[in-house]
Amino acid sequence: MKVLNKFLILLIVLGATCGIVYKENIVQSCYKLLNYTASIYGNKSADIKRGNNKVQTQAGKAGNKSDLNKSLSNAPSSSTQSDKQIDVNDNIGKDNSQTQIKDQLEVYDYTVNTYDEYYNVIKNSLENFKDSVSIKINNYNSSTYNLTTINKILDDYYDIDYGVQGASGTIYSSGNIYVIKIQFKYKLPKAQMLDMKNKTEIKAREIISKIINPKMNDLEKETAIHDYIVNNTSYDYDNYIKGTLPEQSFTDYGVLVLGKAVCEGYSKAMFRLLNMAGVQCYVVKGTANGESHAWNIVKINGNYTEVDATFDDPVTTNGKKILSYRYFDLSDQQMARDHQWDLNKYPKSNTTVYNR
Numbered sequence: 001m002k003v004l005n006k007f008l009i010l011l012i013v014l015g016a017t018c019g020i021v022y023k024e025n026i027v028q029s030c031y032k033l034l035n036y037t038a039s040i041y042g043n044k045s046a047d048i049k050r051g052n053n054k055v056q057t058q059a060g061k062a063g064n065k066s067d068l069n070k071s072l073s074n075a076p077s078s079s080t081q082s083d084k085q086i087d088v089n090d091n092i093g094k095d096n097s098q099t100q101i102k103d104q105l106e107v108y109d110y111t112v113n114t115y116d117e118y119y120n121v122i123k124n125s126l127e128n129f130k131d132s133v134s135i136k137i138n139n140y141n142s143s144t145y146n147l148t149t150i151n152k153i154l155d156d157y158y159d160i161d162y163g164v165q166g167a168s169g170t171i172y173s174s175g176n177i178y179v180i181k182i183q184f185k186y187k188l189p190k191a192q193m194l195d196m197k198n199k200t201e202i203k204a205r206e207i208i209s210k211i212i213n214p215k216m217n218d219l220e221k222e223t224a225i226h227d228y229i230v231n232n233t234s235y236d237y238d239n240y241i242k243g244t245l246p247e248q249s250f251t252d253y254g255v256l257v258l259g260k261a262v263c264e265g266y267s268k269a270m271f272r273l274l275n276m277a278g279v280q281c282y283v284v285k286g287t288a289n290g291e292s293h294a295w296n297i298v299k300i301n302g303n304y305t306e307v308d309a310t311f312d313d314p315v316t317t318n319g320k321k322i323l324s325y326r327y328f329d330l331s332d333q334q335m336a337r338d339h340q341w342d343l344n345k346y347p348k349s350n351t352t353v354y355n356r
Contacts, residue, residue, distance in 0.1 A: 105172050108134035108179050115144050122182065123153045127160050129190045132183040140178035142171075147182065158283045159252050159272045162196050163188040187247050196253040203256045204272055212277045218300045222307070222329075225273045229255060229266060230313040230323050236260045237315050263310040267294040270309050274298060286341025293339065295327075297346055305329040305351040308339070 112118045112135055125133045137145050147169050154161055165185040172179045186193065211224045236249040240262060248254045254261030255269035267283045274281035280299035284306070287293055295308035308327035316322060327335070332349045 105174050105177055105179055108136045108181075110134075111136040111138065113138045118145055119149055119153065122149055123157065123160075125182070125184065126150070126153060126164065127157075129162075129186060129193050130184060131190075132181060134179055134181045137178045137180060140173075145180065155283075155285075159268045161268075162193040162251055162253065163247050196248065196251065196257075199257050200251070200253045200272075204252075204276060207256065208273060208276050218279050218298075219329075221277045221279050222274065222298055222300060225270065225277065225279075226307060226309055226312065226328060227323060229269050229273070229309050231321060232259055233266065233269075233313060234260050234321075235310065235313060235315050236262050263294045266310040266313070267296055270296045270298075270307070282346060284339075284341050284346055286339060288339045295335075295339065297349055298329075299347070300329065300351065303351040304347040304349040306332065306335045306339075306349045308335070 110117075110121045110133070112121060118135065118137065121133060121135055147167050150164075150167055154164065163186045165187045167182055167184050169180055169182045172181070188196075207228060211228055212221055216224070233255045236245060236254070239245045239249065245262060248258055248265075249261045250264045251261070252265060252268035252272050254265040256272075261269070271281050271283050274296075282297040284295050284297055285293075288295075288308075288311070293310075295306065295310065297304055297306050299305075306327075307329055311327040312324040314322055314324060329351065330349070331351060332343065335349070
C-alpha cells in the first residue's frame with residue numbers, strides 16, 4: 001500500500017476555448033480517476049444543431065430563386081460543423097481502481113519529448129480513426145499538453161475529419177511520470193470512415209490529373225478547381241430543410257464522390273484539391289447572413305484572396321446549374337458585406353484584381 005499511495009491521479013479538463021485548462025485539486029491521499037467528456041460541438045447560431053444524436057432544424061426555408069442575383073443573395077448559409085471546438089462539460093467520473101492506475105503508468109503507446117511530437121501522435125490517431133491513444137509525456141505541463149491540440153489539428157488539416165464527434169482525456173501521474181490517455185468519439189463506424197477517406201483520395205487524384213496541367217498558373221488552377229466543384233456538386237438542400245443532413249454532406253467525400261454536400265464539404269473539397277495542385281489554401285470558419293458557415297482563403301500569385309464556392313453554386317427552383325463568380329477572389333472588405341469571421345486568425349486578403 002505504501003507504494004500504491006505514491007500514485008496520484010490528476011484530472012485535466014483539456015479543452016476550453018483559447019486553451020483554458022481547468023485543474024481538479026488532488027484530494028489528499030485518495031485515488032481519483034477524474035474524467036470529462038468534451039463535446040466537439042460548441043454553442044452555435046447555426047441552422048443545424050446537433051446533440052444527443054438528434055438533429056434539429058432552427059431556420060426556416062431559405063430563399064430559393066431562379067434569378068441569379070436573388071439566388072446568390074438568398075442562397076442558404078450551409079449547415080456546418082465548421083465552428084467545432086472542444087467545450088468543457090463538468091461530467092466527472094471517479095474510479096478508485098489502484099490496479100488500473102498502476103497499469104496506465106506502465107503501459108502506453110508513445111513517448112514524446114516535445115509538443116510537435118505530441119501534436120503528430122494525435123494527428124496520426126485522428127487520421128487513422130483510432131479509438132484511443134496513450135502518451136507518456138516528458139517535461140509535461142498542463143498548459144501545453146491538452147486536448148485543444150485536437151482543435152488545432154482539425155484547423156490545420158481540415159480535410160481529415162470524416163466524423164470526429166468528441167474526445168475525453170485522463171492524466172495519470174506518479175512523481176515526474178505523466179501518461180495521458182485520450183479516447184476519441186466518432187459519429188460513423190471506423191470501416192465506413194476509412195472507405196470514405198480512401199475513395200475521396202482516389203477521386204481527388206483523378207480530378208487533379210484531368211483538370212490541372214503543369215503549365216497553369218495559380219489563378220488558372222484555382223479557377224479550374226472552383227468550376228469543377230460548382231459544376232459537379234449540388235447543395236444538399238432537401239436534407240438541409242428537413243434537418244436530415246447525413247455526415248457525408250459535411251465532408252469532401254460528399255462533394256467529390258457523391259456530388260452533394262453543404263458548405264463544410266465545399267470548403268474541404270476546395271482545401272484538398274487546391275493544396276494538391278500546389279496552391280496554398282485555408283478554410284475560414286465564421287458566419288454568413290448570421291448563420292454558421294465555411295469558405296476559403298487562397299494564395300494566388302503571392303496574394304491572399306477569398307472564395308466561397310458554396311455561394312457560387314446557388315440553389316434554383318428549376319434545378320438548373322448556375323456557375324457564378326460573385327464570390328470568387330474577393331477582398332476582406334468585399335466578403336465582409338455578408339460574411340463575418342475573426343480577421344486576426346487568417347491572412348489578410350486585399351486582392352480584388354481577379355474578381356470577375
